[in-house]
Amino acid sequence: MANKISDETIEYVGILAKLELSGQEKEDAKADMEKMLDYIDTLNELDTEGIEPMSHVFPVHNVFREDVVVNGDGSEDTLANAPLKKDQSFKVPKTIG
Amino acid sequence: MAKQYETVIGLEVHVELATKTKIFCSCSTEFGGAPNTHTCPVCTGMPGSLPVLNKQVVEYAMAIGLATNCDITKVCKFDRKNYFYPDNPQNYQISQLYLPIARNGYVEIEVGDTKKKVRIHEMHMEEDAGKLIHDEWDDTSLVDYNRSGVPLVEIVSEPDMRSADEVIAYLEKLRTIIQYLGASDCKLQEGSMRADVNLSVREAGTKEFGTRTEMKNLNSFKAIARAIEGEHERQIELIEAGKMVVQETRRWDDNKESSHAMRSKEDAQDYRYFPEPDLVPIVISDEWIDKIRSRQPEFRDEKLERYKKEFDIPQYDAEIITESKQMADIFEKTTALCGKSKKVSNWLMVETMRLLKEKGMEPEDISFSPENLAKLIQLTEAGTINSSVAKEVFEQIFDKDVDPDQYVEEHGLKTVNDEGALEAVLEKIIAENPQAVADYRGGKEKALGALVGQTMKAMKGKANPGMVNQKLKEMLK
Numbered sequence: 001m002a003n004k005i006s007d008e009t010i011e012y013v014g015i016l017a018k019l020e021l022s023g024q025e026k027e028d029a030k031a032d033m034e035k036m037l038d039y040i041d042t043l044n045e046l047d048t049e050g051i052e053p054m055s056h057v058f059p060v061h062n063v064f065r066e067d068v069v070v071n072g073d074g075s076e077d078t079l080a081n082a083p084l085k086k087d088q089s090f091k092v093p094k095t096i097g
Numbered sequence: 098m099a100k101q102y103e104t105v106i107g108l109e110v111h112v113e114l115a116t117k118t119k120i121f122c123s124c125s126t127e128f129g130g131a132p133n134t135h136t137c138p139v140c141t142g143m144p145g146s147l148p149v150l151n152k153q154v155v156e157y158a159m160a161i162g163l164a165t166n167c168d169i170t171k172v173c174k175f176d177r178k179n180y181f182y183p184d185n186p187q188n189y190q191i192s193q194l195y196l197p198i199a200r201n202g203y204v205e206i207e208v209g210d211t212k213k214k215v216r217i218h219e220m221h222m223e224e225d226a227g228k229l230i231h232d233e234w235d236d237t238s239l240v241d242y243n244r245s246g247v248p249l250v251e252i253v254s255e256p257d258m259r260s261a262d263e264v265i266a267y268l269e270k271l272r273t274i275i276q277y278l279g280a281s282d283c284k285l286q287e288g289s290m291r292a293d294v295n296l297s298v299r300e301a302g303t304k305e306f307g308t309r310t311e312m313k314n315l316n317s318f319k320a321i322a323r324a325i326e327g328e329h330e331r332q333i334e335l336i337e338a339g340k341m342v343v344q345e346t347r348r349w350d351d352n353k354e355s356s357h358a359m360r361s362k363e364d365a366q367d368y369r370y371f372p373e374p375d376l377v378p379i380v381i382s383d384e385w386i387d388k389i390r391s392r393q394p395e396f397r398d399e400k401l402e403r404y405k406k407e408f409d410i411p412q413y414d415a416e417i418i419t420e421s422k423q424m425a426d427i428f429e430k431t432t433a434l435c436g437k438s439k440k441v442s443n444w445l446m447v448e449t450m451r452l453l454k455e456k457g458m459e460p461e462d463i464s465f466s467p468e469n470l471a472k473l474i475q476l477t478e479a480g481t482i483n484s485s486v487a488k489e490v491f492e493q494i495f496d497k498d499v500d501p502d503q504y505v506e507e508h509g510l511k512t513v514n515d516e517g518a519l520e521a522v523l524e525k526i527i528a529e530n531p532q533a534v535a536d537y538r539g540g541k542e543k544a545l546g547a548l549v550g551q552t553m554k555a556m557k558g559k560a561n562p563g564m565v566n567q568k569l570k571e572m573l574k
Contacts, residue, residue: 016179016367016369018181055172055195055196055372055378056174056372056374056377056378058377061377061378061379061380062377062378062379062380063149063150063376063377064149064150064152064155065118065123065149065151065152066151066152066153067118067151067152067153067154068117068118068123069117069118069123069124069125070118070123071122071123071124071135071137073134073135074124074133074134074135074137075131075132075133075134075136077138078133078136078137078141079133084237086232086237086239087132087232087239088131088132088134089132089133089239089240089241090133090183090239090240090242091232091237091238091239091240092183092229092237092239092240093237093238094231094237094238095182095183095184095229095238
């Protein structure tokens, strides 16, 4: 059972991912996504009736940290690769919150 | 007859938790550091970095959940909320969608004489975003990630409120509970408590909800009240004109007292939530819940009742004092020291409230010690200083927590109880004010007040007013 990805869907996913795709790239992405969905469909063949959904693959829970400040001034490392900076801040195109 | 409309309001309240460190890393949460100084690879979303949950965040969230009558989710986990925005360096926010830490609670509010329950749908833990500052000089935005990763809880109510008064009562209730827990300072102006208002209107008597809008950028109780009023009017106007209310997010501009749409319908929100793979689930045992429950403080409602009984103060006093835990703590400690509950209550309700208002401070900012207030009350009770001097000394206590015994001594503020000295001053005042003296003798009782005032002034406020009154009357007979 082959899944079909419509032109609208690939357009929408592109917008969400902030990607501009050319015509050929869109076709390639559609084919890839269809394959992925087909693969996931394999899971539907299993009977999962009565099985608790799993929220994590590791048999581990409650990994915590105590509330103690350990990190110091990290501004230099944080800003090291900033393409543009000003006043110890990242400079980005005007954005209104 | 004009149609009657009902406003239906639900709230999403974000509260910044008072932890020392961020939710997923050991960076400081301290407010006001230089830009990007409280950052590390985790809270700036560097590839390969891994979050580790701060236990205190879970405990604060549990405490708030219990205090708002919620069920604590025994197995809870985090989810990723995906969106692109410069304040969000990972391009996702770690939040909780499917299994939030607390659900199905309520708080009781009182408006006028009516009590009602506002139900809480759910409460979840999440991380805050960075801060964008608009740079006027080159018309760009500057991003500071100090706030990125600061822990928040978001408390989502059911659409149970019907007026701005109910909304304010609900927010005040939440704020008091959370402040009593010490889980946050809940300052709206500084953004440690933020409320988004979901509002719709419907014709009175109908069951179905109208289309709702979400209003953001509300940073004072007054702004919230005005925004509710404005949005209520706007929606009714649309409906009356036969137009549709559009489901959208609107930004309130309190200066213009109007709102505008932030995100259009075309730009629909699709956060593509999925379970956060970098964090393991949280399993909360009954023992853990019991431990948190046993640590809960006495909350405002219980405290208020106890104060009325134990300290014999009126309802009104008890309401004002218990509004903030800091104030209540000072009240109890001072009363324990001086034993004069009503006097303590008066100092807190009158002078303290006045000074707080004058200086634009919150009760949480009070820094004077109960010891010094107790000493001041003892000085007044013993007649060592009179009430106007006491007010002056209190201002010093409020500002600098001065020791009143020492201050009164150093500034020579003790009441003069020396009759001889007083008589000498009175004789002079009487001689200098023949008109007032004649008026008083002619039956104008009020004329005495002017003479008392002049005497107090002549004695630099240190006279005992009762004694001045009595002496004057005797001498004018």
